Amino acid sequence: MSETAIIHNRLPVLRAERGLSRKALAEALGVNYQTVGYLERGDYNPSLELALKLAAYFDLPVEMIFSLQPFTPLSRMAASGKGD
Amino acid sequence: MSFYMRTASGRIPHRSRVSVRAAIIAVLAGYPAGCIVQLVTDHVALDIFGLFLVLVSVLAFFWVAPSYVQRIAGEVPSALDDVERDLRHRAYAFSYTVLTALAAAAVFYLAVANDDTRLTLWAPQSYSHWNAIFFGVLIYSFIMPAAWLAWTLPEPDAEDLEGEAPVRKGRARIWLWSLLAVGGMTGFVLARLISG
Numbered sequence: 001m002s003e004t005a006i007i008h009n010r011l012p013v014l015r016a017e018r019g020l021s022r023k024a025l026a027e028a029l030g031v032n033y034q035t036v037g038y039l040e041r042g043d044y045n046p047s048l049e050l051a052l053k054l055a056a057y058f059d060l061p062v063e064m065i066f067s068l069q070p071f072t073p074l075s076r077m078a079a080s081g082k083g084d
Numbered sequence: 085m086s087f088y089m090r091t092a093s094g095r096i097p098h099r100s101r102v103s104v105r106a107a108i109i110a111v112l113a114g115y116p117a118g119c120i121v122q123l124v125t126d127h128v129a130l131d132i133f134g135l136f137l138v139l140v141s142v143l144a145f146f147w148v149a150p151s152y153v154q155r156i157a158g159e160v161p162s163a164l165d166d167v168e169r170d171l172r173h174r175a176y177a178f179s180y181t182v183l184t185a186l187a188a189a190a191v192f193y194l195a196v197a198n199d200d201t202r203l204t205l206w207a208p209q210s211y212s213h214w215n216a217i218f219f220g221v222l223i224y225s226f227i228m229p230a231a232w233l234a235w236t237l238p239e240p241d242a243e244d245l246e247g248e249a250p251v252r253k254g255r256a257r258i259w260l261w262s263l264l265a266v267g268g269m270t271g272f273v274l275a276r277l278i279s280g
Contacts (some may be wrong), residue, residue: 001247003190018180021243022244031165031166032164032165032167033244034152034240034244035165035166037167038167038238038246041238043238044167044170044171046167050165051167074278
């Protein structure tokens with residue numbers, strides 16, 4: 001839906017790691033629960049403020065959560081790690 | 085300009101995207117259709133039918149009024165998040181384009197209708213004509229941003245719907261709306277009988 005560049009994100013993985021529902025994450029960030037779904041699916045891009053809030057919430061650098069390039073799947077990262 | 089009807093609990097009631105779209109079509113088509121039917125006919129039955137269409141469009145508006153899309157359009161900005169505020173700006177930009185086009189077309193029509201007596205075009209003259217136009221403009225300006233949102237917002241997935249308020253049994257409300265509709269129609273018939 002967004003007319004700007006697609007921003008890829010790791011929100012579903014980070015949320016799953018912490019056992020959070022979209023609603024719980026939305027409440028923690030002070031946004032509507034449907035907004036989290038829109039961000040996860042890439043329907044809309046987050047504002048800088050929201051991206052920084054998410055980075056602070058997950059205690060990660062913002063580039064670990066959002067990227068202009070697709071993230072490498074964890075399975076491929078694990079496979080390449082085994083090969084080293 | 086828009087309008088949002090916040091529920092007493094503050095939760096957003098579930099409205100399927102299809103039902104919201106159908107209600108918006110009922111508002112956008114029903115109100116002008118009802119007014120035109122009332123304008124062109126002197127027959128009481130058709131007059132009541134015209135009023136019925138207007139009533140349906142008003143009820144449809146109040147169906148949309150507490151919905152998620154209308155919340156984005158009409159809630160105070162401080163209660164919206166970043167994405168919702170961005171969506172509102174886009175919805176308002178669309179509404180501005182449509183409403184200015186409609187206003188320009190209406191002014192052009194009125195200019196021709198008032199100036200060229202050979203065409204004998206209809207032009208609003210009485211208080212009831214201007215009253216109908218006023219409420220038409222009001223209802224269109226209220227619903228137009230929600231219309232854009234209802235057709236452009238992505239469908240929520242199953243996980244999104246987990247956060248929505250549970251669907252309540254609407255029996256009592258259907259009776260309330262029916263009572264209001266019957267009251268309105270009775271008032272109209274009585275007014276016609278007394279004035280006729």
